[in-house]
Amino acid sequence: MSKHLYAAAVCTLVLLGAALAGCVAAEQSAGPAEDRDILYQASTIDALLLGAYDGCISIGELRAHGDFGIGCLHKLDGELVAVDGGFYQIRHDGTVHPVADVETAPFAAVTFFDSDETIMLDGPMNLTVLQERVLEHLPSENYFYAIRIDGTFPSVEARSVPAQERPYPRLVDAVADQSVFSFQNETGSLVGFWTPAFAEGINVPGYHFHFITDDRTGGGHVLDLYLEEAEVQIDMTPDFSMSLPTGGDFPGLDLSGGLQEDLATVER
Amino acid sequence: MSKHLYAAAVCTLVLLGAALAGCVAAEQSAGPAEDRDILYQASTIDALLLGAYDGCISIGELRAHGDFGIGCLHKLDGELVAVDGGFYQIRHDGTVHPVADVETAPFAAVTFFDSDETIMLDGPMNLTVLQERVLEHLPSENYFYAIRIDGTFPSVEARSVPAQERPYPRLVDAVADQSVFSFQNETGSLVGFWTPAFAEGINVPGYHFHFITDDRTGGGHVLDLYLEEAEVQIDMTPDFSMSLPTGGDFPGLDLSGGLQEDLATVER
Numbered sequence: 001m002s003k004h005l006y007a008a009a010v011c012t013l014v015l016l017g018a019a020l021a022g023c024v025a026a027e028q029s030a031g032p033a034e035d036r037d038i039l040y041q042a043s044t045i046d047a048l049l050l051g052a053y054d055g056c057i058s059i060g061e062l063r064a065h066g067d068f069g070i071g072c073l074h075k076l077d078g079e080l081v082a083v084d085g086g087f088y089q090i091r092h093d094g095t096v097h098p099v100a101d102v103e104t105a106p107f108a109a110v111t112f113f114d115s116d117e118t119i120m121l122d123g124p125m126n127l128t129v130l131q132e133r134v135l136e137h138l139p140s141e142n143y144f145y146a147i148r149i150d151g152t153f154p155s156v157e158a159r160s161v162p163a164q165e166r167p168y169p170r171l172v173d174a175v176a177d178q179s180v181f182s183f184q185n186e187t188g189s190l191v192g193f194w195t196p197a198f199a200e201g202i203n204v205p206g207y208h209f210h211f212i213t214d215d216r217t218g219g220g221h222v223l224d225l226y227l228e229e230a231e232v233q234i235d236m237t238p239d240f241s242m243s244l245p246t247g248g249d250f251p252g253l254d255l256s257g258g259l260q261e262d263l264a265t266v267e268r
Numbered sequence: 269m270s271k272h273l274y275a276a277a278v279c280t281l282v283l284l285g286a287a288l289a290g291c292v293a294a295e296q297s298a299g300p301a302e303d304r305d306i307l308y309q310a311s312t313i314d315a316l317l318l319g320a321y322d323g324c325i326s327i328g329e330l331r332a333h334g335d336f337g338i339g340c341l342h343k344l345d346g347e348l349v350a351v352d353g354g355f356y357q358i359r360h361d362g363t364v365h366p367v368a369d370v371e372t373a374p375f376a377a378v379t380f381f382d383s384d385e386t387i388m389l390d391g392p393m394n395l396t397v398l399q400e401r402v403l404e405h406l407p408s409e410n411y412f413y414a415i416r417i418d419g420t421f422p423s424v425e426a427r428s429v430p431a432q433e434r435p436y437p438r439l440v441d442a443v444a445d446q447s448v449f450s451f452q453n454e455t456g457s458l459v460g461f462w463t464p465a466f467a468e469g470i471n472v473p474g475y476h477f478h479f480i481t482d483d484r485t486g487g488g489h490v491l492d493l494y495l496e497e498a499e500v501q502i503d504m505t506p507d508f509s510m511s512l513p514t515g516g517d518f519p520g521l522d523l524s525g526g527l528q529e530d531l532a533t534v535e536r
Contacts, residue, residue, distance in 0.1 A: 038509075046466055140519030143512055197524040198314055198469035241306075241509045244411055251408030256465040 039144040039193065039237040040065035041109035043245050046201045048072070048107040049262045050253050051168035055104020056245035059087050062110050063101065065241075068146055070191055070210040071108025073099070076174055077163035079221050081212045082110055083148075083191050088212060090219045092162040092179050096212070106245075109193060109203060111146045115233035123228040130225070131207050134194075134232055142196050144237045147207070149190035151230035156183040158211045158220030168249075172262045181220055188213040190222060201257050202242065204267065223268065307412040307461065307505040308333035309377035311513050314469045316340070316375040317530045318521050319436035323372020324513035327355050330378050331369065333509075336414055338459055338478040339376025341367070344442055345431035347489050349480045350378055351416075351459050356480060358487045360430040360447050364480070374513075377461055377471060379414045383501035391496035398493070399475050402462075402500055410464050412505045415475070417458035419498035424451040426479045426488030436517075440530045449488055456481040458490060469525050470510065472535065491536065 042057040055074030062069070067085040072078065078091040080099065087099040119137055121130070130149070138145060159178040168174075192209030199205065212219035244250060310325035323342030330337070330350070339348040346359040348367065355367040387405055389398070398417070406413060427446040436442075460477030467473065480487035512518060 044466060142519055142521060142523050198312060200525070201466035201468070202470075238512045238514050239510065240512070242507065244506045244508070246506050251410055253410060255410050257468070 036112035036114055037237050038065070038239040038241050039109060039111045039146065040241045041107075041203060042071075042105060042243050043107045043250065044202045044242070044255065045107065045204055045263065046255050046257070046259050047245070047250055047253055049171045049259045049266070050255075051170050051174075052245070052249040052253060053106045053164050053168050054248045055106050056248060056250070057105055057108065057243065058101060059099045059103050059105065060101030062105065062108055063087065066110030066112050068113035068148065068191060069108060069110030070193070070208065071105045072161070074104045074106060075163040075165070076106070076161050076171075079160050079210055079219070080105055080108055081191050081210045081219055083189055083212060086216070088216060088219070090160050090210075090212070092160045094160065094179060094181050094218060096216050096218060111235065111237050113146055113148060113233075113235050115148070116236050117234045119232045119234075121230050121232055123226075123230075125227045127222065127224050130227055130230075134234070137232070137234060138194060139236065142198075144196065144199070144240055145194040146235040146237060147190070147192055147194060147209075148233045148235075149209075149230050150188075150233075151227060152185060152187045153183065153225055153227055154185055155226040156186065156188070156211050157181070157223045157225065158183065159223055160220045170262065172265050175266045180223065181218060183211070183213065183218060186213050186218070188219065192222075199240075201255065201259070204263065208267070304380035304382055305505050306333070306507040306509050307377060307379045307414065308509045309375075309471060310339075310373060310511050311375045311518065312470045312510070312523065313375065313472055313531065314523050314525070314527050315513070315518055315521055317439045317527045317534065318523075319438050319442075320513070320517040320521060321374045321432050321436050322516045323374050324516060324518070325373055325376065325511065326369060327367045327371050327373065328369030330373065330376055331355065334378030334380050336381035336416065336459060337376060337378030338461070338476065339373045340429070342372045342374060343431040343433070344374070344429050344439075347428050347478055347487070348373055348376055349459050349478045349487055351457055351480060354484070356484060356487070358428050358478075358480070360428045362428065362447060362449050362486060364484050364486060379503065379505050381414055381416060381501075381503050383416070384504050385502045387500045387502075389498050389500055391494075393495045395490065395492050398495055398498070402502070405500070405502060406462060407504065410466075412464065412467070412508055413462040414503040414505060415458070415460055415462060415477075416501045416503075417477075417498050418456075418501075419495060420453060420455045421451065421493055421495055422453055423494040424454065424456070424479050425449070425491045425493065426451065427491055428488045438530065439534050443534050448491065449486060451479070451481065451486060454481050454486070456487065469523065469527070472531065476535070
């Protein structure tokens, strides 16, 4: 479990910086202010796209890094949603199950969710419009943000994927067997992230949302939605931390890129 | 919230997994084994390429994350080398100065160096051949590695860059004024990293070395070298941590990529 010890000599830095040439260096800081403002992820999206579905991190370990996030389960057995500290598996059959600490994930991203900005949006909006409107509130496209959207959704289309067996197919082939669930007038939460473009290959550039109902009985990876009003909470996480799997398929993968088309297919 | 324990199911799953295709899923872990096995960096290489030269992290903060690494100084005022816990600035005039904790860096990567593998290489080798031969010893191209190469170098060609003033030029233009230093038969260290291809935009994919002499009187960003024998130490760092500047030029930059040509020019 990684606990970063961060010296907070930032005051001195700020004073010195202010003296230098009136530059704006003074106000900027790359030093992690808070352990809670770290987006933590295990493995990379490109490894998942190439079929690295063996769990590489326990849910217990993920809990140590956050109470909010998304991912998938060992062997690609369903979608993972973490919200308010609960970790849930949304299976291919649509059922939702709390996940035990000993279970594992091949890919996941989590953080401790602390809203920096809360906005109310009025619809009607589909997923594309919702994302455009949230973008107007992001201070910059160059950070990772955790984003939580709560409301009663007139419609959400979400999917889950079935567990895979070796030899693992690529994700673009695995999602051909996805189940799609349609929710109407469900109260629930969109749980997800904005990833900056420069992290392509590492996580999904732009938005990536999973959905879970308030009663924790349904959800999945969001394909589309229709929304009339919603509360959007944005948590900027300027620090990023990633653990790469030290065994399994990961070391042997060709992670040199070029998987944009695969990603676009599996996300839609 | 009720927690179901699936331990028995997971044991069965793991045993089954091991039986299937002899995979090593059971032994792999993405959880950070050691705090010291983290490559920590501030800002991104693409931000530096675009001219974000204001220091965003103090040297004191960098020390908290490592005793070994490379980077540059506020306003691009020289090359930064950290080795054996000492942090050194190699100025444009070729002089070397210990860096105070209150000074700042716009871009840097550090780790606590613990060699996982030590190899002896016999020459003759130029930089290209050296890098190819080290690559044969990396367990996989998909991790970050800190690499230290010690020896007496028949020749090293290294550069440093002059401090810049606003409006900051792009790095490709700033290096047009670089100083190039030629070292002959100097005993010293190459200090640097291997970065996996998927971290393009974040750090320099492949190798990136700075040089410093044993007596700490000279060095710079390595352009080429000639080597007859050397000791190579490799430290695999499967965990990666990055702090993005929360102010200055960073939020406004276009970090959507496409800077490969700039990078190739500034590195050579």
